[in-house]
Amino acid sequence: MAIAAEGQARVELENPLTAGLERLPVAPASLVIFGATGDLSRRKLLPALYNLAHEGVLPGHFHVIGVARRERADEDFAEECVEAIRRFSRRPPDPDVLESLRANIRYVPGTFDDESVYQRLSEILDGFEGEVGEPLNRLFYLSTSPDFFPVIVKELGRSELAHHERVAVRVVIEKPFGTTLQEARELNETVLSIFDESQVFRIDHYLGKETVQNMLAFRFANGMFEPLWNRNYIDSVQITAAEDIGIGSRADYYDRAGALRDLIQNHMLQLLCHVAMEPPGSFTAEDVRNEKVKVLHAIPEPSAGEVAEIAVRAQYGPGHAGGEDVPGYLEEEGVPGDSHTETYAALRLEVDNWRWAGVPFYLRTGKRLARKVTEIAVTLKPVPHLAFSQDGSLGVRPNQLVLTLQPNEGVSLSLGAKIPGTRMIIRPVRMEFQYGSSFLSQSPEAYERLIADVMRGDATLFTRNDEVEAQWRICDPIVGSWSASSERLPSYEAGSQGPEEANGLLLGDDRWRAI
Amino acid sequence: MGTADAVWSAEATTPDEIEAALRGLLLEAHTHDERVVPARVLNMIAFVDRAWAGEIANRLRGVGRYHASRMLVLSYEPGRRSLDARVTISTDDSSASEELSLLRETVVVELGDIHLDDLLTIADPLVVTDMPTLLWSPHGHHEVLSELLELSQAVLLDSVEEPDPAEALRWSRQLGEQAYVVDLAWLRSTPWRERVAASFDPPAHRRELLTISALTVRHHPASTAAALLLTGWLASRLGWREATLLAHGQALRGRAHADRQDIALHLQAAPELMVPGLESVAIETAAGRSLRLTRGPGGLRAHTRQGDGGTLEWILPGASRGEGGVLGEGIRQALLRDPTYVPALDAALAMAG
Numbered sequence: 001m002a003i004a005a006e007g008q009a010r011v012e013l014e015n016p017l018t019a020g021l022e023r024l025p026v027a028p029a030s031l032v033i034f035g036a037t038g039d040l041s042r043r044k045l046l047p048a049l050y051n052l053a054h055e056g057v058l059p060g061h062f063h064v065i066g067v068a069r070r071e072r073a074d075e076d077f078a079e080e081c082v083e084a085i086r087r088f089s090r091r092p093p094d095p096d097v098l099e100s101l102r103a104n105i106r107y108v109p110g111t112f113d114d115e116s117v118y119q120r121l122s123e124i125l126d127g128f129e130g131e132v133g134e135p136l137n138r139l140f141y142l143s144t145s146p147d148f149f150p151v152i153v154k155e156l157g158r159s160e161l162a163h164h165e166r167v168a169v170r171v172v173i174e175k176p177f178g179t180t181l182q183e184a185r186e187l188n189e190t191v192l193s194i195f196d197e198s199q200v201f202r203i204d205h206y207l208g209k210e211t212v213q214n215m216l217a218f219r220f221a222n223g224m225f226e227p228l229w230n231r232n233y234i235d236s237v238q239i240t241a242a243e244d245i246g247i248g249s250r251a252d253y254y255d256r257a258g259a260l261r262d263l264i265q266n267h268m269l270q271l272l273c274h275v276a277m278e279p280p281g282s283f284t285a286e287d288v289r290n291e292k293v294k295v296l297h298a299i300p301e302p303s304a305g306e307v308a309e310i311a312v313r314a315q316y317g318p319g320h321a322g323g324e325d326v327p328g329y330l331e332e333e334g335v336p337g338d339s340h341t342e343t344y345a346a347l348r349l350e351v352d353n354w355r356w357a358g359v360p361f362y363l364r365t366g367k368r369l370a371r372k373v374t375e376i377a378v379t380l381k382p383v384p385h386l387a388f389s390q391d392g393s394l395g396v397r398p399n400q401l402v403l404t405l406q407p408n409e410g411v412s413l414s415l416g417a418k419i420p421g422t423r424m425i426i427r428p429v430r431m432e433f434q435y436g437s438s439f440l441s442q443s444p445e446a447y448e449r450l451i452a453d454v455m456r457g458d459a460t461l462f463t464r465n466d467e468v469e470a471q472w473r474i475c476d477p478i479v480g481s482w483s484a485s486s487e488r489l490p491s492y493e494a495g496s497q498g499p500e501e502a503n504g505l506l507l508g509d510d511r512w513r514a515i
Numbered sequence: 516m517g518t519a520d521a522v523w524s525a526e527a528t529t530p531d532e533i534e535a536a537l538r539g540l541l542l543e544a545h546t547h548d549e550r551v552v553p554a555r556v557l558n559m560i561a562f563v564d565r566a567w568a569g570e571i572a573n574r575l576r577g578v579g580r581y582h583a584s585r586m587l588v589l590s591y592e593p594g595r596r597s598l599d600a601r602v603t604i605s606t607d608d609s610s611a612s613e614e615l616s617l618l619r620e621t622v623v624v625e626l627g628d629i630h631l632d633d634l635l636t637i638a639d640p641l642v643v644t645d646m647p648t649l650l651w652s653p654h655g656h657h658e659v660l661s662e663l664l665e666l667s668q669a670v671l672l673d674s675v676e677e678p679d680p681a682e683a684l685r686w687s688r689q690l691g692e693q694a695y696v697v698d699l700a701w702l703r704s705t706p707w708r709e710r711v712a713a714s715f716d717p718p719a720h721r722r723e724l725l726t727i728s729a730l731t732v733r734h735h736p737a738s739t740a741a742a743l744l745l746t747g748w749l750a751s752r753l754g755w756r757e758a759t760l761l762a763h764g765q766a767l768r769g770r771a772h773a774d775r776q777d778i779a780l781h782l783q784a785a786p787e788l789m790v791p792g793l794e795s796v797a798i799e800t801a802a803g804r805s806l807r808l809t810r811g812p813g814g815l816r817a818h819t820r821q822g823d824g825g826t827l828e829w830i831l832p833g834a835s836r837g838e839g840g841v842l843g844e845g846i847r848q849a850l851l852r853d854p855t856y857v858p859a860l861d862a863a864l865a866m867a868g
Contacts, residue, residue, distance in 0.1 A: 013721040016752045017712035020855030021705075025713035056706050056833030059713065060817055092833040096813025101832060133827060134717070 025079075026455045027168070028061035028127055029137035034112060034152050035144035036066025036077070041175065042084035044205075045143060048447035050085040050093055053101050055450055061132045063104045063125055069111055077107035090445060112148045118159035125161075135167040139454055142173050149173055150190045172201045172454055175266050176257065180479060181472035188465045189255050199218075201454050203462040206267040208446030208453075211409040213461070215274045216283070218403070218411065225401075226279075228380065230355045235398060238362045238377040239271050242369040242515045244321055246494070247343070251334030259313070259345040260482075263365040265475040267295065270463070271376055271405075272361055276351050285459040289467060296470035298353040307481040310349065312490070312502045313342035314401035316368040319494030326368065326494045329434070340489060342482065343367040344498055349503040351473070368494040370515045374405040377513050397428045402513075524601040530640040533600045536634070540604045544618065551606050551618055557595035557646040557849055559583030560638055560666065561818070562659050565592035565625065567700060571653060577839025581846050583649065585620040587641050589634070595627025598637070634662055642666060649697070649849040657686065664693050669849040674700040675791050681867035683740045688860055697848045699841055700741040701856055703792040707808060708748060710815055710831050711796065714806050728776055730775070731828055733785040736765065738792055740863075742782040743767075745793065747863030748855060759868040769866065772814040776801055813838075 018024055023370075026446060028446065033041055052058045066077050082102055085093055106124055110117035129135050140156060142149055153171065156162045163169055173191070177182055178184030207397055219225060228234065241263050247254045273292040280287035285367070302310055317328035329335060329343050344366030380399040398415045411430060417429045453461055492499040497515050506512065523536040563571045568590045575586065586777055605619045622641055630637060633785040637728035642648050650667035652660045653676070655771045660670070670690050677683030687696050715724050730749060734742040743760075750757050750771055755778060760769035770777045785794035788810070797807040803822040808815045821827075836844065 012723075013718070015712060015716050015721050016724070017708070017715060018748075019752065020853045021709055021712060022851070023709060025709070025716040027717065053832040054834045056709060056831070058832055060710070060829055060831040062832075069647065094813065097832050097834045098813075100830045101812045103830075132829070133821070190577075239782070 004379070004398065006148070023055075023057055024456065026057060026059045026452065027137050028059045028132065028134065029062040029139055029455055030065065030128055031139045031141060032065045032067060032121060032125075033141045033143055034067045034105070034148070035142070036462045037068040037070065038143055040143045041066075042080075043088045044445070044447045045141065045451070046081050046084045047089040048445055048451050050089050050098065050101060051091065051445065051448050052160070052452060054091065054094060054097050057448075058101075059149045059455070061129050061134075061136055061308075063106065063136070063503040064101075065106045065108060067108045067112070067117060067121070068107065071109045072107060074105065074107050078102045078105040080505060081105055100157065102285075105444075107315050112144065112152050113155065113157070115159065118155050118161060120163055120224070122159060135164065136170045137167045138164060139182075140169075140171045142171065144174075144177055144246075146179070149187060153191050153194050162199075163193045168199075168457055169195075170199050170201055170457065171195055171455055172203055174203055176261055177202055177266075177468045178472065179257070179261055181469065181476035183418075184468050184472045188469065196454075197465055198459070200465070201459060202465075202468060203450060204266050204270055204463050205446045205450060206270055206405070206448040207461040207463075208448075209405055210444075211238075211403060211405045212271065212274060214409075215271075215403060215485075220279050231357055231359045233380055234359055234380045236360045236362065236381070236507075237275055238513055239268050239275075239364075239375075240372060240377070240513065240515065241365040241374045242267055242498075243367050244369060244372045244495070245250045246316070246321075246326060246368050247332055247335070248327070251332055254343075255335055255339055255341045258341040259343055259365050259367070260475060260478060264345055264347065264363055265471050266463070268363045268365060268396070269474065272349070272351075272358065275376060275378070276356055276361070278355070283460065285462075288460050289464045293464070293467050293470055294353075295351060296474065297466065298351045298356070299349050299474050300352055301473050302477045304477060306480055308504065310347055311478045311482075312344075312346045312499065312505055313482060314344040314366075314490040314492050315339075315341070315500035316343050316366070316500065317491040319368070320494060321368060321495040328494065329367075344488060344492060344502075345436065345507055346367075347478070348507070360510065362505065362510070362512070364498065365514070366492075366498055366500060370495055370497055372407055375513075376403045376405075377401070379510075520606075521604045522601065524599070524638075525610060526599045527597045528600050529598070530637050533540065533602060533624070534640045536600075536602045537604075537620060537622065540602060541618075543545070544604055544606060548606070553648055555584040555643055556593060557583045557846070558585045558587065558642040558646055559846065559849075560589065560642065560648060560650050562589045562591060562650075562654075562656055562663065564654045565590045565595075567654060571773060574839065574842055577837070578843030578846060581843030582619055584646070584758065585641075585643055586622070587638060588621070588623045589638065590623055590625050590629075591659075592625065592627055595625060595680055595762070596629060596760045597625075597627075598630060598662045599625040631659065631662075634659065635665060636664060638666055639742070647849060649846060650694070658788045660690070664690070667694050669695040669697055671697045671699070671845050671849070673791075674698050674744065675735070677740070680740035680743060681864070684743065684860060684864045684867055688864060689859075691857060691860070695849070695852060697845050698744070698856065698860075699845050700738065700791075701744055702769075702841055702844050702848065704741055704745050704748070705844075706833055707745060707793055707796055710808055710817070711749075711798070711806075711857060714808075714817070723800045723802070725773070726801040727778055727798055728771070729752065729779040729781070729782040729797075731783065731795075731797040733783050733788075733794040733796075735788045735791050735794070736784040736786055739767065739782065739784070740861060741792055743863035743867055744859055745796065746782065748859035750862040751858035752855065752868070755862075757862055757865040760866045767866075771866075832852040 108117055108120050124139060142152055178187050200480040273295045276295045280291045315329045319326060320491060330337055330339060346364035352388060378401045382398045401411045404410050413431045414428045416426045419425045419427050474481045490499045490501045520819060521540045523540055574620055601623045603621045648667045649669045649671055650663050651671040674683040674687055690696050715721055732742040732745055755771035755773050757771050758769050760767035760780060767782040769780050773782055788794045795807060795809040799805045805820045807818040814830050817831050818828045
C-alpha cells in the first residue's frame with residue numbers, strides 16, 4: 001500500500017489512487033482572465049478551457065472570471081464565451097459540457113488600474129470558496145496589452161490577491177515580456193516584487209506544441225542521434241518560422257513589435273535551446289530550464305559593429321500570394337507610410353560551447369513568404385569521400401533531419417539512395433514520420449496543455465525570469481542597432497522566399513532551405 | 516474526412532498474393548500522389564464471425580482517428596472452403612496540398628474451418644513486422660485467440676461481454692500471462708477512477724482514504740465485471756484485504772478489511788442503465804463524510820455529505836466518449852502500459868471467488 005499508516009500523521013501522504021492514471025488530478029481552481037474579451041481569449045483560451053472540460057481534465061470546482069473594460073452582465077459575457085467556443089473549438093462542443101462550463105462563468109467590468117475591480121474580484125473569489133466550502137487555487141491570466149502587465153500585477157499585490165495562505169496563487173503572463181532587455185528586467189522586478197518566481201508562468205505557446213516537446217524525446221530517448229549531435233557531425237542548423245499571410249488587422253501591435261520581437265526573441269530562441277541544450281539531469285522544471293539558460297548564455301551578445309554581419313531585416317513589398325495580388329507592408333491598413341518595422345528578420349548565431357563551437361545557427365522569420373512553415377533543419381556534414389560518379393543524378397547531398405512544427409507536425413530524414421537501374425546513381429529520398437497519424441491521435445492545442453500545466457503548477461514548459469533576460473541579452477543589441485538606423489529597409493516581394501540580402505548571412509556552401 | 520480508396524480483391528487466394536497486393540497498392544498510391552505515406556505504429560488483428568462482420572466494421576469506423584495503421588480482419592464462416600481476400604488502402608484526400616496524407620491499410624480475409632489449423636501462417640505475413648500487434652476476438656473463439664497470441668503483444672477484450680463475470684476476469688488473467696491486456700471494461704471506468712482519485716487528492720482529504728468504511732457501486736446488469744474491477748482497483752491501491760463477495764439477488768455484498776476498519780462492499784445492478792459500465796460510485800468514511808458520483812449528461816454528478824451533515828452537489832464536466840470512443844481508446848492503449856490493471860484484476864478475482 002502506497003499510503004502511510006498511523007504514526008506518520010505529520011507526513012504529507014501520497015495519493016495512491018493516482019498511480020497509472022494518464023491524467024493527474026487538477027486541484028479545484030478559479031481562473032481570472034484579464035482581457036477576457038480579446039482575440040487571444042476568444043480564439044485560444046476559452047476553446048482550450050472547453051476542450052479540457054470535454055476531456056474531463058478540469059477540476060470539479062472550476063470557475064472563470066472575465067475582466068475587461070466594457071460593461072456587460074455575467075450572462076452576456078457567458079454567452080460571448082459560448083459563441084467563441086462554438087466558433088473556435090477544435091471539436092464541436094457537447095451541449096451539456098458547454099452548459100456546465102457556462103454556469104460557472106462570471107464577469108467583472110472595469111479598467112485594470114481600478115481598485116474596485118480587484119475588490120470585486122476578491123469578493124467573487126471568496127464567494128466561490130464559500131459555496132464549495134473549501135479554498136480554491138487562484139490563477140490570474142494576463143491576456144492583455146503588455147502595457148497593463150505591471151499595472152495588473154501591482155494591483156493584485158496591493159489588493160492582497162497575490163498570496164493566499166491555504167491555496168496556490170499563480171499568475172500567467174502572455175508575451176511579449178518586455179520589448180527591450182531593460183523593459184524585461186523592469187517587468188521581472190515588478191512581478192517578482194509581488195509574486196515569488198514559483199508563482200509566475202511566462203507563457204510561450206510554442207513550448208506547448210507536441211513537436212517541441214517531442215524534440216526532447218527525439219534527442220534524449222534515441223541513442224542513434226545523440227552521438228551525432230555535435231559540431232563533429234552537424235554542419236549547420238536552420239530554424240524557420242515563415243508565414244504566407246500579412247499582418248491582417250494587427251498593424252497596431254505588429255508595427256511596434258516587428259518580426260524580431262514577435263517571433264525570434266521568444267519562440268525561435270526557445271526552439272534553438274531545444275536543439276542545443278545538454279541532457280538535463282531530470283525533466284523537472286528547474287533542470288530543464290537551467291539547461292536552456294546555459295545555451296542562451298553561450299550565445300555571444302552581438303556588438304553594435306557585428307549586427308550588420310549577423311542580422312538582416314526587410315519589409316515585404318507588393319506581390320502575389322494565394323493567386324491574388326496583395327499589398328506591400330507600407331500599404332497595409334494602419335501601417336504608417338514611413339514605417340521602419342521589419343516584417344522579415346534573419347540571424348546567424350553561434351553557440352560558443354564544447355558541443356556547438358563553429359556550427360552556425362540560422363534563424364529566419366517573416367510575413368508574406370511563399371508558404372506557411374515552421375521547421376528546424378539540422379544539416380549533417382557531407383561524407384568525406386564519395387566513390388560513386390555523380391553524373392546524371394542529383395548527386396549525394398548531406399543528410400538533413402527536418403523537424404516540422406507547422407503545418408503538420410512531424411520529422412523527416414533525407415538519405416542518399418540509389419536510383420533503380422544499371423548505374424550507381426544517387427538521389428536524395430525522404431523518410432517521413434507524421435506525428436498525429438503515427439500516434440493514432442490528434443495533438444491537443446498548445447494552450448490546452450499549458451493551461452493544464454498551470455493548474456497543476458508544473459512550470460517546465462514556461463519561461464523563467466533569467467531565461468527571458470538571457471533571450472533579450474541576445475536580441476537587444478540588434479533591436480537597438482536597427483532602431484538607431486534610418487536606412488531604408490531592404491524589400492522582398494510578397495509571396496517570395498524573402499530578401500536576397502539574407503543570403504549574405506550564410507557561411508560557405510550553406511543555403512536557405514526553400515520555404 | 517474525404518477518402519480515396521484503392522482496392523484489390525481475389526477469391527481462392529493465398530497470404531503471399533495478399534501481401535503482394537498490399538505492397539502493390541501502396542506503391543501505386545505513392546506513385547499517384549507522393550504525399551501518401553504509410554503511418555505505421557500498430558497492427559490490429561480482429562477475428563470475427565462473418566455473420567457479424569458488418570457490425571464490427573461499423574464499430575471500427577466509429578473509432579475516428581484512433582485506428583490501427585494496418586487492420587487485418589479474419590472473417591470466419593463455418594463451412595467456407597475458399598480463402599478470399601479484399602485489400603483496401605484508404606487515403607485522406609482532403610488534406611492541404613503540401614501536407615502528408617494519412618493512409619490506412621485494411622485487409623479482410625474470409626476463411627472457414629479448414630483454415631483454422633493454419634491461421635498463424637495466414638495472419639503472419641499480413642502484419643507489419645517489428646510493429647506491435649493488437650489482437651481482438653469480439654465473438655469469443657478463445658481457442659483461436661490463444662493460437663494468434665504468438666503474433667501479438669496486446670489483446671483487446673471486454674470483460675463485460677462474458678456472461679459469467681468471474682470467468683471473464685479469470686480469462687483476462689490467463690491472457691495476461693502471455694500478452695498485455697487492454698480491457699474495455701477497465702477503460703470505461705477511467706473517468707470514474709480519475710474523479711475518485713481527484714476527490715481525495717487535496718492533502719486535507721488524502722488521509723480519509725485510510726478511513727473508507729463503505730463502497731457502493733451501481734452498474735449495468737451485465738457489467739458486474741466492471742464493478743468488480745473498480746472495487747478491485749480501490750482494494751489494491753489502498754491495501755484492503757479482500758473477502759469473497761456473496762450474491763444477494765442482483766447484488767454482490769461482502770466486507771474487505773483495512774488496518775483500521777472493515778469496508779462494507781455493495782455491488783448492485785442498475786437495470787435502468789442502458790449502456791455498459793457503471794451508473795454510480797459511492798464512498799463513505801468512518802467520519803461520516805460521503806462522496807457519490809453518478810453518471811449524467813455532460814459529466815459525472817458529484818454529491819458530498821460532510822461529517823456535520825452539510826451537503827454539496829456539482830458537476831464534474833466531461834463528454835461521454837461513447838462506445839466508439841471507448842474502442843478507440845482501447846486501440847490507443849495498446850501502445851501504453853497501465854501498471855494498476857493487473858493488481859486490480861487480482862483483487863477483483865479474489866472477491867469474485
